[in-house]
Amino acid sequence: MTGVAAQARAGGSGPERIRAEGEAQGRSPRPALPFLTTPAKTSPDYVRISYASAVALRMKSGRFSREFDFGGINLLLNYDEGCLSDCGYCGLARTRSVDYGDQFIRVEWPLVSTNELVARMADHESELTRLCISMVTHGHAYADTCDITRRIAARVRTPLSILVAPPTLNRERLETFKAIGVDMIGIGLDAVTEELFRNIRTDVPAGGLKWEKYWEVVTDSREVFGPWKVNVHTLVGLGETDQDLIELFTALRDKEIFSYLFCFNPEPDSRMAGHPKSPLVRWRRVQLAKHLIETEGYDLHQFDFDSDGGLVHLRAGRSAVEAVVNQGVAFMTNGCPGEKGEPGCTRPYGSYRPAEPFRDYPFLPSAADLDEIRQQLRLDEVLG
Ligand code: SF4
Numbered sequence: 001m002t003g004v005a006a007q008a009r010a011g012g013s014g015p016e017r018i019r020a021e022g023e024a025q026g027r028s029p030r031p032a033l034p035f036l037t038t039p040a041k042t043s044p045d046y047v048r049i050s051y052a053s054a055v056a057l058r059m060k061s062g063r064f065s066r067e068f069d070f071g072g073i074n075l076l077l078n079y080d081e082g083c084l085s086d087c088g089y090c091g092l093a094r095t096r097s098v099d100y101g102d103q104f105i106r107v108e109w110p111l112v113s114t115n116e117l118v119a120r121m122a123d124h125e126s127e128l129t130r131l132c133i134s135m136v137t138h139g140h141a142y143a144d145t146c147d148i149t150r151r152i153a154a155r156v157r158t159p160l161s162i163l164v165a166p167p168t169l170n171r172e173r174l175e176t177f178k179a180i181g182v183d184m185i186g187i188g189l190d191a192v193t194e195e196l197f198r199n200i201r202t203d204v205p206a207g208g209l210k211w212e213k214y215w216e217v218v219t220d221s222r223e224v225f226g227p228w229k230v231n232v233h234t235l236v237g238l239g240e241t242d243q244d245l246i247e248l249f250t251a252l253r254d255k256e257i258f259s260y261l262f263c264f265n266p267e268p269d270s271r272m273a274g275h276p277k278s279p280l281v282r283w284r285r286v287q288l289a290k291h292l293i294e295t296e297g298y299d300l301h302q303f304d305f306d307s308d309g310g311l312v313h314l315r316a317g318r319s320a321v322e323a324v325v326n327q328g329v330a331f332m333t334n335g336c337p338g339e340k341g342e343p344g345c346t347r348p349y350g351s352y353r354p355a356e357p358f359r360d361y362p363f364l365p366s367a368a369d370l371d372e373i374r375q376q377l378r379l380d381e382v383l384g
Helices: 003-010 015-024 051-056 114-123 141-153 171-179 194-202 211-225 242-254 280-296 318-327 367-377
Strands: 046-049 072-077 111-113 130-134 160-164 184-190 230-236 258-263 303-305 311-314
Touching (some): 046 051, 141 160, 171 211, 194 211, 230 242, 242 258, 242 280, 242 311, 280 367, 318 367
Parallel strands (some): 160 184, 184 230, 230 258
Antiparallel strands (some): 046 072, 303 311
């Protein structure tokens, strides 16, 4: 806490005291001093949490449209300036024209006191599966993430991930994360080719994110945290081809790095607000392909593409693929696991609005869900 903020809260030299002294001596009250304003509710003392996390911790009331256990708690650093990057699809982007208050990424993300949050997490520890701090691009983000991590690690044993902001990091800082108790690192690459990344995240009004820096952090994280302790978030529907995605999934799998899928969902008033969502048939096939690569050991030569990079054929036995589809796991939300390998971070509504059909399922799809998934997949077209 800064000295000014501490003074304002202590009351000894706060605004009320100054006003009272002036009036008692017959002088007109002094004008409010500029440094005696309400302290901003920013990190590390405050963070935002997803609405689902707030419900799980009984900090908000609410219900999901279906009953399922939920124990993944997502925190987001909070600054008055927001994130200093300017990605074309993001609700936090610097040049986005509208201030949505608490509702900047589709659903509400309430602002809470970090210490109260940690106390809640300690109370509910037995129900929690994974904790995650999402950094933003900001000069204080690294120090504040360490501070919040230490507060959590002192009281809660649930495994903790950090979804990092690569511009704020280097190898030494990643080593510090590991030393203070971080279990896994996520990197939000989102745009899966260098060209797309440059168009959407680098060469934009207040951009400047560097593709090379993202990959440096992926490589350093893999070396510091080890196999299957690093994940790369990939966004489907920014303009990449199926081939781009499938090549990336195999390359990451070969390095023992997870790919986690997200479906592009247009944010109102972002520069990509008018960009269409990927059709369900494509999204389901990408989910299936990623699962076949990561979990069943499929390789690039088992996928055939047309001249535009679209997936047209899967070189695989029908019964083997159908068995994978029937398990349903391929269509669940990708996220860092819980302590025993169970789904940990399941982010309900991360890739779709509450009123829309599930793009990924934060639970194992039911028999009825699987019927819908099979219709959406149209497997015959790629297995013939
Ligand atoms: S999957 Fe969830 S817990 Fe893992 S890095 Fe991403 S947001 Fe964090």
